[in-house]
Amino acid sequence: MRFLHAMVRVKDLTAALEFYCDKLGLEEVRRYDNEAGRFTLVFLRAAGDRAASDAARAPEVELTYNWDREDYGGGRNFGHLAYEVEDIYAACERLLQGGVTINRPPRDGRMAFVRSPDGVSIELLQKGGPKAPAEPWASMPNVGAW
Numbered sequence: 001m002r003f004l005h006a007m008v009r010v011k012d013l014t015a016a017l018e019f020y021c022d023k024l025g026l027e028e029v030r031r032y033d034n035e036a037g038r039f040t041l042v043f044l045r046a047a048g049d050r051a052a053s054d055a056a057r058a059p060e061v062e063l064t065y066n067w068d069r070e071d072y073g074g075g076r077n078f079g080h081l082a083y084e085v086e087d088i089y090a091a092c093e094r095l096l097q098g099g100v101t102i103n104r105p106p107r108d109g110r111m112a113f114v115r116s117p118d119g120v121s122i123e124l125l126q127k128g129g130p131k132a133p134a135e136p137w138a139s140m141p142n143v144g145a146w
Contacts, residue, residue, distance in 0.1 A: 004125065005043065005060040007079030009072050013040060013065040020044055020063065029053055029060060038067040058084075080113070080121035080146070088112060088126040089134060105140035109133050113146035121146045
């Protein structure tokens with residue numbers, strides 16, 4: 001397993017970038033605007049992580065700016081921790097056998113979400129390309145929120 005990024009939702013992207021970049025000293029790595037989903041993702045890194053970020057897109061902070069206003073009560077401004085795994089199906093099976101609820105199963109062979117005992121959302125991403133869809137994951141429904 002390898003740490004990839006932590007996601008934080010922001011209400012004002014300009015103010016957030018002023019804080020994280022101009023004041024804290026992080027640098028913008030890449031930006032993704034999704035018109036259909038009405039959001040912008042901005043990935044930041046510390047200068048000391050430049051080589052690791054260039055090589056493996058990690059470790060980074062993902063700022064998520066939703067274009068439609070939303071109140072992030074209940075800790076929704078912090079999104080998730082993300083980890084890359086060698087085999088997403090094996091990782092989810094191990095968690096499931098350990099009594100962990102798979103909130104968003106890896107139906108696409110690429111991504112799954114679980115929650116820690118404290119409610120922190122954890123994203124698991126398949127290393128490399130997605131695996132072929134497989135049961136029981138392909139037909140497993142979402143459970144709760146992630």
